[in-house]
Amino acid sequence: QEGLWPAEPSLTGSLLSAGRGNTFTINCSGFDRHGVDPAVFQAVFDRKAFRPVTNHSIPTRVNISFTLSAILEVDAQLQLLTSFLWIDLTWDNPSISWNPEECLGINELSVSAEHLWLPDIFILESMNVNLTPSGFTTFISSEGRVKYSMPMRVTSICNLDIFYFPFDQQNCTLTFCSFLYTVDSMLLGMDKEVWEITNLSRKVIWTRGEWELLSINKATPKLSVGTSLYDQIMFYVAIRRRPSLYIINLLVPSGFLVAIDAFSFYLPAEGQNRVPFKITLLLGYNVFLLMMNDLLPATGTPLISVYFALCLSLMVASLLETVFITYLLHLATTQPPPMPQWLHSLLLYCTSPRKQGPAEPQEGNKSLGLSPTHLPGLKEPVELVGKVPGPREAELRKQHLVELWVQFSHVMDTLLFRLYLLFMACSIITVIVLWST
Template identity: 70%
Template sequence: LQKSWPRRRGSRPYSHLTGPLLSTGRSNTFTINCSGFDRHGVDPTVFQTIFNQKDFRPVINYSIPTQVNISFTLSAILDVDAQLQLLTSFLWLKMIWTNPFISWDPEKCGAFSKLTVTTENLWLPDIFIVESMDVDQTPEGLSAYVTNDGHIVYNKPMRVTSICSLDIFYFPFDQQNCTLTFSSFLYTVENMLLGMEKEVWEIADTSRDIVRTQGEWELLGINKATPKMSVGSSLFDQIMFYVAIRRRPSLYIINLLVPSSFLISIDALSFYLPAESENRAPFKITLLLGYNVFLLMMNKLLPASGTPLISVYFALCLSLMVVSLMETIFITYLLHMATTQPPPMPPWLYSLLFLCTSPGKCCPVALWNENTGPGLMSTHLPGLKEPGQLVGKELGSREAELNGGSGLTSTQLADLWVQFSHMMDTFLFRLYLIFLASSIITVIILWNT
């Protein structure tokens, strides 16, 4: 490569340029003769010879790789598609490299130390993002800063749709780690090396200050790694940035978790309705229908793929409400049987009732109301006597045969079945309380961590 090029023939628009366009300087550099810039502005013909070389990598010795320093500013997180596993973001990419053929003396050129030049006149490094799934839609007519010592600073806006492996199990308290890998698709390490224009913590702080995420995502941090990419026998330099983002869960807590918690809490409070009441089952059916309508309306807020933890929570809530309704129907059946013709009680069930703890602890008062209904005698499970002690007198052989030979009268059997239904009601109510408490604790822990 020669160190100077012949000038174009023909008239020149600036008469003050009488010297050669390029003159040889020290250390194999070139100095542009730009005298008169302060009076007549920049003469484009001075740079024309250099512009004509834009198709070639600007180096004096082709055995020396071009050093390109990059940095970026993440200004927006536009969309995170969990179904397609894509992250759409907006970046301002900054690249700096040196063109050894561009050099001038600012003192002789009207104190101009930096000029703007359209990128169509310059050689540009072919830096791309490996994870990108979209065509680069860089606007046309961009310019770059060219300094008097040949440094070129090029700022390039980019809308990037990149592949990102998303884990939505902890939705809406999820954190995602996506990668943005910058590399060249043409120049190997023998021709181009990548470096950092600024420290990675500066990139993270700047991006965190100006990032705009439409209220759903926030930037946690940015880290980097510098692995080499091997393609066949070619080795390419690259810089990999790890972008950590976190979803803001407030929208989903207000629209999903709070309404669901209200409905499940109301269903738990329905246990305070007497088991003998005819209004409990219709009330639970209404709540169950309302919960299904709620899930249908809020389904668009849930991720379209995968099984997040919140979906498991909704399934447990729905299952608990169904079990509660089935238990209410079963208790209604038991109370009806107890008032008409109580069936014999298995020995293991009687032993379970005998070993049951005090019913007055952590259970609704209505469940243990002594007025158990017309025709039923009030009993208290603790302190139950043995069958022989419960009966004031020996049963007749005919009555004992009707009651399965248990030694209990029909009234006592009915009373035991009522106690069993109350015990089931209390057990399910306590299960509701445990479920609600564990749900609240889990939400608080996930939100804080």
């Protein structure tokens, strides 16, 4: 094995065998006079194109660790996660070792990364060109342990589910793998435990940005490509969106507008203000949706869009209800048609007290200001058979008919308002339950 290394007769130090078979030891006897002599490492630098092993049948074990220091962007339209990682790689280089006692107590040296062999670790989900800055250094221990740390901006594919926006949680994967070396040449391991990676990452990004880190888990499946088998480590990164921005800017204003629309039912139905007010409110809600459209995901159908569509539908339904009641009141005051017997009976049932005794059959009629002789469809048609009503009697009859239709309009207004409140409450509770799950 020593014959593979070229002879360097001009070096002030050389790679000498230390009695450990094919392991090399650096002679650093001149460090006290000239500092670290680069010529001592030249033989190692010349072999940087080769995997640093003394026995090529033994795979190199590379330990991986990373720190998630920032979540820069989550693109729901392109299904991409952009994050900033500090990646730490550690492996053994048996060609580099020295005795600290003979080297002024030096236990670790820093060497430019461009002079050493580096493992070709990459992230499978990455969609951009390697944005790792160049010119970093490695730290080498006296036992030949090499540690290489590099920052990296990673734009990776992530299957985003935005249905629960803005209360959504996303699970993205970061898979570290070698591009060239199979399991016969390289094995991957962990330099830190997963909980250590999670805690350190949380401390770094705990109060920053729109997203917060929930957890990091790992799996170690093998990657099979044809007849080749590659080792890999898959990290599952769970993140959660902070919804406060969207609650304040989207949900709260929308809730206020719907509440104002519900309270507008208390405006007098006979007045001319309810319809214009509801139309103005509906236009304002549409302007609100247009202004807040940039805060919503560009693709998919999140639950919040269903919520907005539901609120808009409720406001349109309330406007249609007001138009219907206004039409009934207009019809009642201009040319009221005869009221059918079944509708008159239903009106008496709805307007009469619930505990009406058998001896008080006409209490509901009195509440309407009507006498039994003036109720359409009851006694009046019988009494008027063969008679021609006078002007006074016809006027009273029309007046009572108007009162009946006005009362019916109020009853319908109350009924539709209660149905509106019931449907709104059920819809909002359903949306909240879906969000909470």
